[in-house]
Amino acid sequence: MQLLQNVSLKPYNTFGIDIPAAHFIEVSSVDMLPAVTDATAGMHRRVLGGGSNVLLTQPVTGAVIYNNIKGIHKDKEDDNHVWLTVNAGEVWHSFVMYAIANGWAGVENLALIPGTVGAAPIQNIGAYGIEAKETIESVTAWHWEDKRFYTYSNFECTFGYRDSIFKHQLKDKVFITSVTFKLNKKPSFNTTYGAIEQELHKMGITELSIQAIADAVIAIRTSKLPDPKQIGNAGSFFKNPTIPIAQFNNLKQQHPNIPSYPVDAQTIKVPAGWLIEQCGWKGYRRGDTGVHEKQALVLVNYGHAIGSEVWQLSGDILQSVEDKFGIVLEREVQVW
Ligand SMILES: Cc1cc2nc3c(=O)[nH]c(=O)nc-3n(C[C@H](O)[C@H](O)[C@H](O)COP(=O)(O)OP(=O)(O)OC[C@H]3O[C@@H](n4cnc5c(N)ncnc54)[C@H](O)[C@@H]3O)c2cc1C
Numbered sequence: 031m032q033l034l035q036n037v038s039l040k041p042y043n044t045f046g047i048d049i050p051a052a053h054f055i056e057v058s059s060v061d062m063l064p065a066v067t068d069a070t071a072g073m074h075r076r077v078l079g080g081g082s083n084v085l086l087t088q089p090v091t092g093a094v095i096y097n098n099i100k101g102i103h104k105d106k107e108d109d110n111h112v113w114l115t116v117n118a119g120e121v122w123h124s125f126v127m128y129a130i131a132n133g134w135a136g137v138e139n140l141a142l143i144p145g146t147v148g149a150a151p152i153q154n155i156g157a158y159g160i161e162a163k164e165t166i167e168s169v170t171a172w173h174w175e176d177k178r179f180y181t182y183s184n185f186e187c188t189f190g191y192r193d194s195i196f197k198h199q200l201k202d203k204v205f206i207t208s209v210t211f212k213l214n215k216k217p218s219f220n221t222t223y224g225a226i227e228q229e230l231h232k233m234g235i236t237e238l239s240i241q242a243i244a245d246a247v248i249a250i251r252t253s254k255l256p257d258p259k260q261i262g263n264a265g266s267f268f269k270n271p272t273i274p275i276a277q278f279n280n281l282k283q284q285h286p287n288i289p290s291y292p293v294d295a296q297t298i299k300v301p302a303g304w305l306i307e308q309c310g311w312k313g314y315r316r317g318d319t320g321v322h323e324k325q326a327l328v329l330v331n332y333g334h335a336i337g338s339e340v341w342q343l344s345g346d347i348l349q350s351v352e353d354k355f356g357i358v359l360e361r362e363v364q365v366w
Pocket residue numbers: 044076077078079080081082083084097118143144145146147148149150152153154155156157204205206207255256257258263264265266364
């Protein structure tokens with residue numbers, strides 16, 4: 031175990047922000063955790079996975095615990111399901127591909143989401159009509175203060191839209207070490223969301239399969255989202271806001287084209303990207319930061335942006351959306 035000092039986090043975040051961490055330690059096995067806990071006693075500990083959902087705005091004074099715990103274990107199976115425990119450092123997309131290769135369904139719509147398996151429960155990652163919570167059976171985590179492992183059931187994780195207990199009561203209190211998934215041996219396909227059906231048609235797919243769905247999702251995502259290897263970004267910077275139906279009806283009178291997705295009898299979801307675009311931000315550039323030209327929900331680093339510039343731009347966007355629509359956007363990205 032090596033506790034490093036003053037390590038640049040540039041290679042460890044997809045925004046490509048160059049900020050140092052005062053202390054940095056890589057964890058490759060759960061057995062290391064008691065010693066890591068002692069070595070970082072008194073420090074603010076933050077776990078880092080793929081760094082694809084963080085914005086680094088200032089030097090990290092505490093310890094960054096870099097999660098590199100690998101391994102996938104099949105716990106049990108019956109005629110319909112298989113239960114897999116996946117260690118937190120596995121790359122999410124590799125896990126999706128592994129599941130597909132074995133014919134296990136449930137995560138194919140979540141193909142190509144960057145990051146690690148351990149971070150998936152934190153914001154209950156979602157895409158193309160599916161959320162991680164639908165397949166997560168339980169989450170196991172090391173509690174820094176109690177110095178022991180806990181297993182949280184799906185119910186105890188209190189999953190919501192891009193939300194869970196790990197963003198609230200357990201924020202920076204635990205290191206998620208593994209996630210147990212329940213996958214289906216007999217898939218029910220979900221192709222209704224977004225452009226999946228169109229893409230399948232374009233690809234000439236006549237027989238639906240989980241591989242075909244993943245291929246369609248990968249093709250759509252590749253055409254729509256900037257690759258962090260080319261332009262620094264953290265995917266959607268803001269959450270899609272949920273607003274009362276009465277407020278939506280008022281807005282619809284002024285903006286007849288406003289898109290929406292039903293949530294429940296009282297509320298409705300509005301795409302944040304549309305709101306931002308209406309405020310004129312799409313393709314906007316300020317120095318080395320800006321709003322992506324194809325996707326207004328994605329803030330980018332063209333090269334040498336610093337975190338505080340991205341933060342400032344996100345604040346200006348937030349303000350303009352509030353001024354124009356009376357809707358307060360919430361940042362999806364974790365700000366350090
Ligand atoms: C191009 C692009 C597209 C994206 N598309 C989507 C999408 O479609 N849907 C979606 O939901 N998200 C999307 N994201 C966001 C991101 O991929 C997910 O949030 C992902 O789960 C983050 O994983 P990570 O390992 O990179 O987490 P990190 O960025 O390393 O960490 C995120 C937060 O989780 C905490 N954390 C990470 N791992 C652990 C752990 N093991 N234990 C405790 N805390 C931990 C960190 O402290 C931090 O606060 C996208 C990002 C990019 C760059």
